[in-house]
Amino acid sequence: MAYSDKVLEHYNNPRNVGSLDKSADDVGTGVVGAPECGDVMKLQIQVEGDTIVDAKFKTFGCGSAIASSSLATEWLKGRSLDDAMTINNTEIVQELSLPPVKIHCSVLAEDAIKAAINDFKSKQGADPSQA
Amino acid sequence: MNAPIYLDYQATTPVDPRVLEEMLPYFGEIYGNAASRSHAFGWQAEEAVGQGRERIAHLIGASSKEIIFTSGSTEGINLAMKGVAQMYGSKGKHIITSQAEHKAVLDTAKRLEKDGFEVTYLAPDSKGRHSADQVAEAMREDTILVTIMWANNEIGSINPIREIGALCKERGVLFFTDGTQAVGKVPVDVEADNVDLLCLSGHKIYGPKGVGALYVRRRNPRVRLVAQMDGGGHERGMRSGTLNVPAIVGLGKACEVCEADMDTDREHALSLRTRFEEKVFGALDHVHLNGHPDHRLPACSNISFSYVEGESMIMGISNLAVSSGSACTSASLEPSHVLMSMGVGDELAHSSIRFGFGRFTTEEDVDAAAEQVIAAVKRLRELSPLYEMVLEGVDLSKIQWDAH
Ligand SMILES: Cc1ncc(COP(=O)(O)O)c(C=O)c1O
Numbered sequence: 403m404a405y406s407d408k409v410l411e412h413y414n415n416p417r418n419v420g421s422l423d424k425s426a427d428d429v430g431t432g433v434v435g436a437p438e439c440g441d442v443m444k445l446q447i448q449v450e451g452d453t454i455v456d457a458k459f460k461t462f463g464c465g466s467a468i469a470s471s472s473l474a475t476e477w478l479k480g481r482s483l484d485d486a487m488t489i490n491n492t493e494i495v496q497e498l499s500l501p502p503v504k505i506h507c508s509v510l511a512e513d514a515i516k517a518a519i520n521d522f523k524s525k526q527g528a529d530p531s532q533a
Numbered sequence: 534m535n536a537p538i539y540l541d542y543q544a545t546t547p548v549d550p551r552v553l554e555e556m557l558p559y560f561g562e563i564y565g566n567a568a569s570r571s572h573a574f575g576w577q578a579e580e581a582v583g584q585g586r587e588r589i590a591h592l593i594g595a596s597s598k599e600i601i602f603t604s605g606s607t608e609g610i611n612l613a614m615k616g617v618a619q620m621y622g623s624k625g626k627h628i629i630t631s632q633a634e635h636k637a638v639l640d641t642a643k644r645l646e647k648d649g650f651e652v653t654y655l656a657p658d659s660k661g662r663h664s665a666d667q668v669a670e671a672m673r674e675d676t677i678l679v680t681i682m683w684a685n686n687e688i689g690s691i692n693p694i695r696e697i698g699a700l701c702k703e704r705g706v707l708f709f710t711d712g713t714q715a716v717g718k719v720p721v722d723v724e725a726d727n728v729d730l731l732c733l734s735g736h737k738i739y740g741p742k743g744v745g746a747l748y749v750r751r752r753n754p755r756v757r758l759v760a761q762m763d764g765g766g767h768e769r770g771m772r773s774g775t776l777n778v779p780a781i782v783g784l785g786k787a788c789e790v791c792e793a794d795m796d797t798d799r800e801h802a803l804s805l806r807t808r809f810e811e812k813v814f815g816a817l818d819h820v821h822l823n824g825h826p827d828h829r830l831p832a833c834s835n836i837s838f839s840y841v842e843g844e845s846m847i848m849g850i851s852n853l854a855v856s857s858g859s860a861c862t863s864a865s866l867e868p869s870h871v872l873m874s875m876g877v878g879d880e881l882a883h884s885s886i887r888f889g890f891g892r893f894t895t896e897e898d899v900d901a902a903a904e905q906v907i908a909a910v911k912r913l914r915e916l917s918p919l920y921e922m923v924l925e926g927v928d929l930s931k932i933q934w935d936a937h
Contacts, residue, residue: 436934437883
């Protein structure tokens with residue numbers, strides 16, 4: 403299968419690989435996918451106020467899945483939470499020129515973003531000082 | 534970018550120069566039709582075809598009259614299974630085969646089911662093999678055909694063909710084996726091994742593509758087939774069509790070379806495979822061999838690298854030509870049906886790569902391959918959330934994944 407140059411570039415030089423402390427209050431973690439489907443994405447954000455100041459990922463999956471999550475971390479940094487919620491999988495498809503069989507990779511990345519933001523928000527909600 | 538290294542010898546093999554050389558005149562000055570009985574052009578072609586038939590027969594312990602030329606194993610499989618089913622369908626409607634067969638067998642079996650046959654698909658054991666006892670248990674009064682492959686193309690596991698054949702002989706059931714991966718690599722003797730029908734293919738044994746042969750037993754018992762193509766009645770009426778003389782010459786020569794070189798080929802492949810596996814298993818943890826460690830084709834090494842997905846692995850070793858057990862590239866997201874049938878979990882099936890070594894693979898190829906594999910796995914595990922969880926002591930099987 404032929405990969406686009408952008409997918410190859412992210413695969414060879416993935417951005418923001420790593421992990422943040424998932425128990426920290428200012429960190430939101432999203433883990434989506436399943437090993438038996440051949441892809442699992444873990445995406446984490448660190449938030450100050452309502453701005454995402456850092457983002458990290460680790461992905462088990464094909465090159466397009468790795469590229470989608472790498473790109474997502476790039477796009478997340480510096481965005482507000484509300485703005486980040488609007489990131490749509492079709493933008494990822496366009497940016498990486500993903501073929502139809504790889505669209506699920508972009509969907510997974512969008513899900514991971516939303517899961518991380520929701521995790522962060524639920525931590526704030528669960529925090530009595532914020533209530 | 535380094536020069537690509539070919540490690541996909543189960544997919545196809547290069548034509549051996551000795552084979553090519555022998556074929557060339559048959560594309561040029563020797564162009565007769567082997568069925569032309571009335572002139573020297575035809576006789577010359579017929580003689581070449583006859584020699585090819587002899588060489589193929591010799592390699593598998595058959596008589597040359599029992600060799601039917603085909604376009605390859607897909608055709609051989611279709612002819613054997615449909616030909617037997619249609620010929621003997623009035624005696625019974627039950628066929629036994631394996632879940633780990635090549636698609637050509639599985640899809641032919643599905644077609645026969647649509648035509649009113651009943652097919653039992655046996656699950657292999659965890660090493661990808663079947664026992665004669667398992668086949669015996671599945672046999673019924675109305676079983677007319679058992680189809681179990683000699684050696685598996687994905688994992689290389691070799692079935693106990695002689696015992697399965699003996700069982701079939703005792704029960705009076707015809708036994709067809711897909712010998713595509715085994716013939717030329719391991720000893721095959723259709724008499725001692727009790728085989729009634731066997732297919733082989735030129736391009737897996739350093740011969741040309743698009744040519745193969747079906748062995749059809751002529752005595753004890755005499756096997757009859759319904760032809761699948763109508764025409765001039767070539768090949769004892771079982772397979773019409775003007776013979777592809779250059780390809781048959783090449784197939785014959787390929788068989789002769791395989792027979793002469795079988796021991797050297799096997800030792801060469803085994804030493805390369807051992808070298809490769811020692812390096813890879815020595816350098817990495819969480820690595821699994823798929824298939825049987827010993828009852829296995831000497832040239833085949835199917836390995837799952839846990840917590841690394843197969844397609845990303847293939848990208849990471851992009852100048853190694855190998856195959857992945859993960860079919861994420863195709864429209865379906867199904868992992869290999871062979872690994873699934875053996876009970877290898879989806880995750881390991883998605884992480885599997887088949888390395889195939891062959892006559893023209895060198896130690897330098899193997900060393901470079903092992904080095905690249907080890908580097909790619911280490912890099913991708915840095916990226917893998919699953920590997921991270923395992924290092925943290927998380928039991929992945931206890932996690933509630935949200936499968937899509
Ligand atoms: C076990 C097995 N059976 C059948 C086939 C089909 O053979 P051919 O390519 O000659 O049609 C192959 C090759 O892909 C094979 O490995």
